[in-house]
Amino acid sequence: MKWRRWGVALLPIVAGLVVAALVMDVPTLLNPIIYMRADLGTLAMIAGLSLSVLVTVGLALWTRAEQRGEQRATNVRAQAAEERRRFLRRLDHELKNPLTAIRAGLANVVNGSATARQKEALASVEGQVLRLSRLTADLRKMAELGTRPLERVPVNVAELLQEAMTSARDQPEAASRQLSLTLPQVPWPVPAVPGDRDMLFLATYNLIGNALKFTRPGDAVEVRAFEDGNSVVIEVADTGPGIPKEEVPRVWEELYRGQGARGVPGSGLGLALVRAVVERHGGRVRLRSRVGQGTVVTMRLPVR
């Protein structure tokens, strides 16, 4: 795109040359108004050249302004992301001590003598405390993803996906969904991706788990991977209810829960984690969805 733009600057000079070539035979032109004698071809070339210079200068100024704008936007985004992470760290931190105390307190009570009804209530409270504990664990993952060093080893994508599939099949919903994995073998298999295997597993597993959670019995969930340029693309597609258009840009936000997610257990951090993992690998995520048809989530990971 950038090169095409600079090509525009060459157009006037090329046009000047073309005109000069065309009017080679025309004799010297006398300008009756400003009394200038010049070859028409030379004039055309001079006009073309000066126009080219002007366009170049203009383009240079424009590009620079644009780059500055982009830089500023990137800075703002990075700053916002850093602030969000800091907030999540603090939240995690503030939740940890009370949760530790509650768990110890519960262990005390459960240890003691309680009536059947009290035991039932305690079990329910325990379940909720575990849920909160898992939330703090997810918050910690989020915070750590921003800072912890990544392993960079070649990760076999086929193996990774097969393993994530096997794990996902343990989910209760898996039995009633048509879960399939498509990996090209011809003319060559999907190349390895340099990265942190555990993180990539976490991301892949989260996506497949999401697809299972948000679809209905009988729906299809297809996992596929292919090579595209210098990237490997991993897709998880489903024939679920889909996500409304206005929610799509927000699904990657931390703790965001769409309408369809209400009533489905989860922390609201799953997709945010996926994005964080993929971006740490220098890749990009994307979600396409059509209400009533389904959803495709894409992770694009650089091979080099």
Added chain:
Amino acid sequence: MDKVLLVDDESAITTNLAPFLERSGFHVAVAADGEEALSQVSSFAPDLIVLDVLMPRLDGREALRRLRRAGNWTPVILLTQVGESTERAMALEEGADDYLNKPFDPHELVARIRAVVRRARPGRPPLTSAQRLTSEELLLDRRSRRAYVGSEELRLTPKAIMLLEYLMTHPDELLTRDRLLDAVWGWDYPAGTRTVDTRIAELRRALGDNPAQPRYIETMPGQGYRFVGDVEAAP
């Protein structure tokens, strides 16, 4: 009865945890910060200290450092807060015997206390404070993060080295997948146990260890893993 010193500045934690530990069969004393802990160490003479990291006045890390500098090798379980992997690795390096991430299952704490007390060698530094550990032909250099069998260096990922380090500093101890996940990865998730299995397989391949007749890592079916080799601190 083993004596446990519980150190945390959150009174909500100590008032709930102390009775639980008492009921689990320990004699418990409580301290609210590092300085109080250090003075209790001499008066109460605990068999083990459960030490929170983030505390006012003197934090857990500094208290542990002072304790070890004074040549006191009372076993310590650190309650880590920040939960970063570097913090966990540091906990072992600085002479803690084990660590737990908050919020933890109190039953897990009891299991950790029992394991650490059983492993403790009174008056001697724990394996967790050794820079180099050996077991048969295997040598782990913790500072350089390298492992060797005989003279040959093993090709291992950093995560596999961390896992090996945790296994070797906790020999002959049943370590559940969840425990390993929490200790080495610092997080758990539904399918995380498979991640542990993958890394154990990587370690076994590198070590040439046969799971059917393990020299190093034994699978405890349905429970977890155990490092079966004798581990010694190497000079």
